[in-house]
Amino acid sequence: MAGLIGLDWGTSSLRAYRYDGTGRIAETRARPWGIRQLPAGGYDAALADITAGWPALPRLACGMVGSRGGWREAPYLDLPADVARLGDALAGLRAADGMDVHLVPGLRDPDGPDVMRGEETQLLGALALQPELAAASSFILPGTHSKWAVVRDGAVCGFRTRMTGELFAVLRQHSILGATGVEADDDDAAFERGVAAARDSGAAGALGRLFSARALMLDGALAPASVSDYLSGLLVGEEFRAALADGLARRDTPLQLIGDAALCERYRRAAALFDIDLPPPVQDAAARGLWRIAVQAGIVSEEIHAC
Amino acid sequence: MAGLIGLDWGTSSLRAYRYDGTGRIAETRARPWGIRQLPAGGYDAALADITAGWPALPRLACGMVGSRGGWREAPYLDLPADVARLGDALAGLRAADGMDVHLVPGLRDPDGPDVMRGEETQLLGALALQPELAAASSFILPGTHSKWAVVRDGAVCGFRTRMTGELFAVLRQHSILGATGVEADDDDAAFERGVAAARDSGAAGALGRLFSARALMLDGALAPASVSDYLSGLLVGEEFRAALADGLARRDTPLQLIGDAALCERYRRAAALFDIDLPPPVQDAAARGLWRIAVQAGIVSEEIHAC
Numbered sequence: 001m002a003g004l005i006g007l008d009w010g011t012s013s014l015r016a017y018r019y020d021g022t023g024r025i026a027e028t029r030a031r032p033w034g035i036r037q038l039p040a041g042g043y044d045a046a047l048a049d050i051t052a053g054w055p056a057l058p059r060l061a062c063g064m065v066g067s068r069g070g071w072r073e074a075p076y077l078d079l080p081a082d083v084a085r086l087g088d089a090l091a092g093l094r095a096a097d098g099m100d101v102h103l104v105p106g107l108r109d110p111d112g113p114d115v116m117r118g119e120e121t122q123l124l125g126a127l128a129l130q131p132e133l134a135a136a137s138s139f140i141l142p143g144t145h146s147k148w149a150v151v152r153d154g155a156v157c158g159f160r161t162r163m164t165g166e167l168f169a170v171l172r173q174h175s176i177l178g179a180t181g182v183e184a185d186d187d188d189a190a191f192e193r194g195v196a197a198a199r200d201s202g203a204a205g206a207l208g209r210l211f212s213a214r215a216l217m218l219d220g221a222l223a224p225a226s227v228s229d230y231l232s233g234l235l236v237g238e239e240f241r242a243a244l245a246d247g248l249a250r251r252d253t254p255l256q257l258i259g260d261a262a263l264c265e266r267y268r269r270a271a272a273l274f275d276i277d278l279p280p281p282v283q284d285a286a287a288r289g290l291w292r293i294a295v296q297a298g299i300v301s302e303e304i305h306a307c
Numbered sequence: 308m309a310g311l312i313g314l315d316w317g318t319s320s321l322r323a324y325r326y327d328g329t330g331r332i333a334e335t336r337a338r339p340w341g342i343r344q345l346p347a348g349g350y351d352a353a354l355a356d357i358t359a360g361w362p363a364l365p366r367l368a369c370g371m372v373g374s375r376g377g378w379r380e381a382p383y384l385d386l387p388a389d390v391a392r393l394g395d396a397l398a399g400l401r402a403a404d405g406m407d408v409h410l411v412p413g414l415r416d417p418d419g420p421d422v423m424r425g426e427e428t429q430l431l432g433a434l435a436l437q438p439e440l441a442a443a444s445s446f447i448l449p450g451t452h453s454k455w456a457v458v459r460d461g462a463v464c465g466f467r468t469r470m471t472g473e474l475f476a477v478l479r480q481h482s483i484l485g486a487t488g489v490e491a492d493d494d495d496a497a498f499e500r501g502v503a504a505a506r507d508s509g510a511a512g513a514l515g516r517l518f519s520a521r522a523l524m525l526d527g528a529l530a531p532a533s534v535s536d537y538l539s540g541l542l543v544g545e546e547f548r549a550a551l552a553d554g555l556a557r558r559d560t561p562l563q564l565i566g567d568a569a570l571c572e573r574y575r576r577a578a579a580l581f582d583i584d585l586p587p588p589v590q591d592a593a594a595r596g597l598w599r600i601a602v603q604a605g606i607v608s609e610e611i612h613a614c
Contacts, residue, residue, distance in 0.1 A: 068525075112519055113526045145518065161518040166482050174477045175470070204553035205512030207545055211452065211468040212419055218375075219420045238514055246511035 003057045004300045006290030007047075007101070009065035010034050010118055016050045017287045018057070021303040023295070025287055027054075035070050043071045044096035058299045059095075060290050062104035063118035066091060071101070076108035076115055082155035083124050087296030104293055107156060114161050118286070119147045122258050123156055125289025126282040130256070137254045138243070142263045144169075146239060148248040160248055164235045177213050177231055184228035188269070193222075194233025195270045198241050206238035236270045244274070257281035310364045311607045313597030314354075314408075316372035317341050317425055323357045324594045325364070328610040330602070332594055334361075342371050342378070350378045351403040365606045366402075367597050369411035370425035373398060378408070383415035383422055389462035390431050394603030411600055414463060421468050425593070426454045429565050430463055432596025433589040437563070444561045445550070449570045451476075453546060455555040467555055471542045484520050484538055491535035495576070500529075501540025502577045505548050513545035543577045551581070564588035 002021030007014065012034035018027045033039055033046040041048075043065070051059075066074035074091035091103040106117030119141050127134050134154040141147040144165035150158040172178040194213075198206035213231045216222035222230055243249035255271070257264040257278055264281035271278040294300045309328030314321065319341035325334045340346055340353040348355075350372070358366075373381035381398035398410040413424030426448050434441050441461040448454040451472035457465040479485040501520075505513035520538045523529035529537055550556035562578070564571040564585055571588035578585040601607045 108526075113522045113528065114518065115522050115525060160515055161522070162515050163482070163484075163517050167478075167517070170477045170481045171474075174481050175473050202553060203510040203512075204549040205510075205514060205545075207512060207514040208467055208469050208549045208553075210470050210474070211421065215420045215422050215468070218422060219415075221420065238512075242511040242515045246509060246515075 002300065002303060003055070004291060004294050005051055005054060005057045005059045006287060006294070007050075007059060007061035007065070008063055008118070008121070008286040008290070009061050009070075010063040011036055014046060014050060015286070017290065018054050019291055019300075021300070023291045023302055025284075028287075035064050035067070047095060047101070048097065056099060058102070058294065059100065060090075060102045060104065060294045060297075060299055062121035062286065062290060062293075066103040066105065067117055072103065074103035074105040076117075077105045079107060079109050079159075080152075080155040080157040081107050081120060082153075083127075083292055083296045085155075086120065086124065087293050087298075090293075090297050102294075102297070102299055104290070107159070109159050111158065112160065114159060116147055116149075116159060116161065119149070120156065121289035121293065122282075122285035123149055123151065123289070124292050125285035125287065126256065126258050127151065127154065128288050128292045129282055129285065133254055133256060137256060138249045139256050139258055140239070140267060141258045142236075142267050143259060148239070148243050150248060158248070160243075162239055162242075164239060168232055168235055171210070171231060172228060177210065177227060180217065180224035180227050182224045185223075185225035187223070187226040187229045190222060190226035190229040191233035191266065192269065192273060194230040194235075195237030195240075195273045196233075198234050198237030199273060201238075201241065203245070206234050206241065209234060232266070233270065236266060237273070240270055240274050240276070249276075251276070258285045309607065309610055310362070311598060311601050312358055312361060312364045312366045313594060313601070314357075314366060314368035314372070315370055315425065315428070315593040315597070316368050317370040318343055321353060321357060322593070324597065325361050326598055326607075328607070330598045330609055332591075335594075342374070342376065354402060354408070355404065363406060365409070365601065366407065367397070367409045367411065367601045367604075367606055369428035369593065369597060369600075373410040373412065374424055379410065381410035381412040383424075384412045386414060386416050386466075387459075387462040387464040388414050388427060389460075390434075390599055390603045392462075393427060393431065394600050394605075397600075397604050409601075409604070409606055411597075414466070416466055418465065419467065421466060423454055423456075423466060423468065426456070426466075427463060428596035428600065429589075429592035430456055430458065430596070431599050432592035432594065433563065433565050434458065434461065435595050435599045436589055436592065440561055440563060444563060445556045446563050446565055447546070447574060448565045449574050450566065455546070455550050457555060465555070467550075469546055469549075471546060475539055475542055478517070478538060479535060484517065484534060487524065487531035487534050489531045492530070492532035494530070494533035494536045497529060497533035497536040498540035498573070499576065499580060501537040501542075502544035502547075502580045503540075505541050505544030506580060508545075508548065510552070513541050513548065516541060539573070540577065543573060544580070547577055547581050547583070556583075558583070565592045
C-alpha cells in the first residue's frame with residue numbers, strides 16, 4: 001500500500017497525517033504530546049499510539065522532535081533552502097517498532113544568526129499550495145516566536161524570529177503592564193491604537209513605547225481592561241514597522257500569512273493600518289509541506305490519479 | 308533653627324536628608340520603607356522613625372509617596388517644567404505629628420503621554436549642580452524604568468520612559484532567554500556585542516533582535532553564561548539607538564547621566580560604542596533637587612554663610 005505518515009511534532013503538541021498514495025490526507029490525529037510532555041514510554045510510545053491501526057507506511061517528521069533536545073538532532077541547514085536541498089538533508093532514526101522515522105532539518109540563517117524548526121516545512125507547503133508565490137514573496141508565521149521569511153526563486157533566503165507572543169505573555173504576567181487590577185476585555189479599537197502607535201514610532205521604534213500602555217491608563221485615556229489589546233497591537237504593529245524598515249516585507253512583493261486563523265486575523269487587521277491588504281492565511285501548510293518534502297526525498301512516489 | 312528635611316520616598320526605599328540653613332547636608336538616613344513595604348503604623352510611623360531625634364524642620368518629599376497609590380496624590384504637572392513651576396505646584400498633607408509634609412508633583416509629558424515621579428527632582432538637582440547644562444542638554448536616568456529627558460532653558464521639555472530594567476528582568480526570569488542552564492557570568496565583551504547589535508540594527512530596531520541572544524547560544528557563538536550580558540547590552544544599546552533616532556539625544560548637545568554608579572558605568576560603556584563620551588554621573592541629585600525646590604517654594608530661606 002502506498003502513502004505516507006507525516007508528523008508535525010512540536011514543543012507542546014503532536015499532529016499526525018495519514019496520506020494515501022496521491023498525497024490526499026485520509027486521516028488526521030492530534031495528541032498533546034509535545035517533546036516536553038511525552039507519555040510514559042517516550043517518543044516510541046507517542047508514535048505507536050498516534051499511528052495505532054494505521055498501515056506500516058514511511059514516516060516523515062518535522063518540528064522540535066528534530067532539535068538537540070528532541071528525539072534525535074537533525075542539524076540545521078544553512079540558507080538558502082529550497083525543497084531539493086531540504087529533501088537531501090533529512091536525518092533519520094530507527095524507532096522501537098523497527099521502522100525508520102525521517103526528520104526534516106530546521107533552517108539556519110547565518111546572517112542573524114537565526115534558526116527555525118518546523119516553519120521551513122510550512123513554508124514549502126505554502127509554496128506548494130500557492131506556487132505563484134515562489135518567485136518572490138514574504139511570509140509571516142505568527143506565534144510565540146513569530147517568523148518573517150523571505151522567499152526568492154522557490155527558496156527561503158532569509159528570515160527573522162520575533163519573540164512577540166512570548167514577550168506579550170511575560171509582560172502581561174510579570175511586568176507592571178499586567179498590573180491593571182482587572183480582567184482584560186476584547187477591545188479592537190485599543191488593538192488598533194497600539195498598532196498605530198508602533199507604526200508612527202518612526203525609526204526609534206515601539207520598544208520605547210511599551211510604557212505608554214501604562215501611561216495612557218494612568219492618564220485615563222485607556223481603560224485598564226484594554227491595556228492588553230493595546231499592548232498586543234503595539235507588538236504586532238512593531239513587527240510590520242520593522243519588517244518594512246529592513247526589507248523582510250516589501251510593498252512591491254506579495255506578503256502571505258501562515259497559521260492559526262484567529263491569530264492571523266489580528267495580523268490582517270494590523271496590516272490594514274499599514275495599507276497592506278493581507279489575504280486569508282494558508283491552511284494545512286505543514287501537512288502539505290511534509291508530503292512535498294517526502295516526494296522530493298523519494299520516501300514516497302506520488303501516484304497519478306486514474307482519471 | 309533653620310534647615311530642611313528632604314525625603315526621597317520611592318516604591319522600595321526611603322532616604323531622608325537633614326540640611327542645615329545653608330543647604331549643606333548634615334545627615335542622611337536610609338530605610339527599606341518604600342510605599343509598598345511600610346512598617347506597622349504606615350507612613351506616619353516611617354516618617355517618625357527616619358526623623359527620630361531630628362529638630363522640627365519643614366519637610367519636602369518627592370517620589371512615589373505623592374502618587375495615586377501613595378500617601379497623598381500630588382497631581383502630575385504638565386511640561387514644560389522648571390523649578391519655578393514645580394515650586395508653585397507642591398501638594399501637602401498634615402502628618403500625625405501635626406506638621407506638614409510638602410510633596411513634589413511628578414511630571415507629565417502630554418505628547419507621550421508619559422509620566423515621571425521623583426526623577427523631576429533629580430533633574431532639577433542636576434541642573435543646580437551643573438548650571439552649564441541648563442541651556443540645552445539631555446539626561447539619562449537608568450533604572451527599572453529608565454528616563455531620557457530633554458532640558459531647554461532650564462526646563463524639562465520632553466521625556467520618554469523605557470522599561471529597560473524591568474524588561475531585562477522579566478526576560479531573564481520568565482522567557483526562553485533565561486533558559487541557559489547556567490549562572491550568568493560577567494562578560495564585558497558580550498555586553499558590548501549586544502550594544503553593537505542594537506546600534507547596527509538600523510531603523511528596524513533591536514526588539515527584533517532579542518531572539519539573537521538565544522540563536523547565538525544555540526550556534527555556539529555565545530557562551531550560555533554570557534547570554535545575560537549580551538541581552539543587557541542589546542537593551543541598553545537600543546536606548547541609545549532610539550534616542551539618537553528620535554532626538555531625545557543629540558550629538559551636538561551635552562548628554563549627562565544621573566544615578567547609581569555601577570549601572571551608569573554600563574551606560575558609559577554603551578555610549579562609547581556610539582562614539583559618545585559620557586562624563587561620570589551626577590551624584591546626590593535628588594538631595595540637591597529637594598533643597599532647590601524647597602528654596603524656590605519658600606519652605607526654607609537659604610542663609611548666607613558668614614565669612
